[in-house]
Each structure stands twice: as C-alpha cells, then as structure tokens.
Amino acid sequence: MCSGGFAKCLGVSLMPLAVVCVLCNILLFFPGGTTVDSEHITQQVWYFGGILGSGVLMIFPALVFLGLKNNDCCGCCGNESCGRRFAMLSSILFAGVGVMGAGYSVVVSAVAINHGPQCLTKNGTVMKWTYPFSEGDYLRDHSSWSVCLEPAGVVSWHLSLFSVLLVMGIIQMALCAVQVVNGLLGAICGDCCGCCGEVSM
Structure with missing residues (x-):
C-alpha cells in the first residue's frame, strides 16, 4: 500500500473518533443527563478537552491525511520537483498537532477521573455543591458514590464519558504517531516505492 x-x-x-470526543464533551455539560447551573458543572468540563483537543485540533490532521491520496501514486516518479515527498513530510507536522491535541484531552480526562465530579452533598443539615472525592478513591469504593445526591447518576455519567475521552485520546495519539513514521517513510522513500521501482525498470 502507498504511504498516501x-x-x-x-x-x-x-474523523469518527473526533466526532465521538466532541459529543462526549457536550454531554458532560449535562451531568447525569440533566441541566444544572453552569457553576455546578465539573471544572474540567470547561477545559474542552474533547471539543478542542480531541475534536477541533484532530480534524486538521485528519483532513490532511485524507488529502495525501488525491494525486496519482505513480505519477510523480522520476520528477525531482514533485511535491509528493514534501506533502508526506508536512503531514508529520500535522500529526504532531494531533498528538498534542489528543494529549491535552488525555491529561484533562485523567485529571477529571481522579478528581471526580461536582455534585450536591449533605453535611449534617447543610446541603451544598462540592467535590466529595479526592485522589481517585471513589474508583475502588462504589458505595461512596451515594454521597452525591444530585444530579442522579452523576458519578457514573462523569466516569463513563471521561473514560471514553481518555481511551479515544490515547487511540488518536497512537494513530498520529503511526503517521509520523509513515510520513518519514513516504518522505524518504517516496509515496509508493513499489510503483517507482516499476517505472524505473
């Protein structure tokens, strides 16, 4: 297969990974599937890890990667001025942007999972919105989730969506890293070494 x-x-x-990440981040603005005041939304949601990092910043490299196959694979062989190698080389820069964007989403998601969601808790007779969990202790003790009175199911909602963002971000980083290697090979060997060999014979 040609590198393009x-x-x-x-x-x-x-592309679909970026869409999933954007949707997950949007859903996080509705903890437990309900609407709450903006000050009661978990802080890490406002960092837009899924929308900006794994979403918008991932669309640019995805579009560049899609466009690398537009030209004929063998048409540039023997032409020193051909921009095919440069296109593969430039794709490495966009892959780097993708790695940084996905990395940002991964970091935000990891911090959010460790920190836990903001929810309504009861301390004696006082009801207040707070972050009742720390250091990820709630991940092992599911019985502690009951301290969150509202929104209903906010802990599982928070954990599920941020976990999806974390996994999607890691996959995106891996795919962009693969393109770095692919781009180097394409820049060094040409877009399709096999085709070039056939033309030169």
Whole structure:
C-alpha cells in the first residue's frame, strides 16, 4: 500500500473518533443527563478537552491525511520537483498537532477521573455543591458514590464519558504517531516505492 493510501486510512479512522470526543464533551455539560447551573458543572468540563483537543485540533490532521491520496501514486516518479515527498513530510507536522491535541484531552480526562465530579452533598443539615472525592478513591469504593445526591447518576455519567475521552485520546495519539513514521517513510522513500521501482525498470 502507498504511504498516501495508508495516511488516508488513518484520516478516515480519526474523523469518527473526533466526532465521538466532541459529543462526549457536550454531554458532560449535562451531568447525569440533566441541566444544572453552569457553576455546578465539573471544572474540567470547561477545559474542552474533547471539543478542542480531541475534536477541533484532530480534524486538521485528519483532513490532511485524507488529502495525501488525491494525486496519482505513480505519477510523480522520476520528477525531482514533485511535491509528493514534501506533502508526506508536512503531514508529520500535522500529526504532531494531533498528538498534542489528543494529549491535552488525555491529561484533562485523567485529571477529571481522579478528581471526580461536582455534585450536591449533605453535611449534617447543610446541603451544598462540592467535590466529595479526592485522589481517585471513589474508583475502588462504589458505595461512596451515594454521597452525591444530585444530579442522579452523576458519578457514573462523569466516569463513563471521561473514560471514553481518555481511551479515544490515547487511540488518536497512537494513530498520529503511526503517521509520523509513515510520513518519514513516504518522505524518504517516496509515496509508493513499489510503483517507482516499476517505472524505473
């Protein structure tokens, strides 16, 4: 397979992942599937890890990867001025942008999972919105989730969506890292070494 064709496959894979991350981040603005005042939304949601990091910043490299296959794989062989190698080399820069964006989402998601959600708790007779969990202790003790009175199911909602963002971000980082290697090979060997070999014979 030509390196441009492989890059296109990576781009096709990145697009739905970016959409999923954006949707997850949007859903996090509705803890437990309900609407709450903006000051009661977990702080890490406002960092837009899924919308900006794994979403918007991931669309750019995905589109670049998709466009690398537009030209004929063998048409540039023997032409020293061909921009095919430069295109593969430039894709490495966009892959780096994708790694940084996905990395940002991963960090935000990891911090959010460790920190836990903001929810309404009761301390004696006082009801207040707070972060009742710390250091990720609630991950092992599911019985502690009951301290969150509202919104209903906010802990599982928070944990599930941020876990999806974490996993999607790691996958995106891996795909962009693969394109870095693919881009280097394409820049050094040309987009399709096999085709070039056939033309030169």
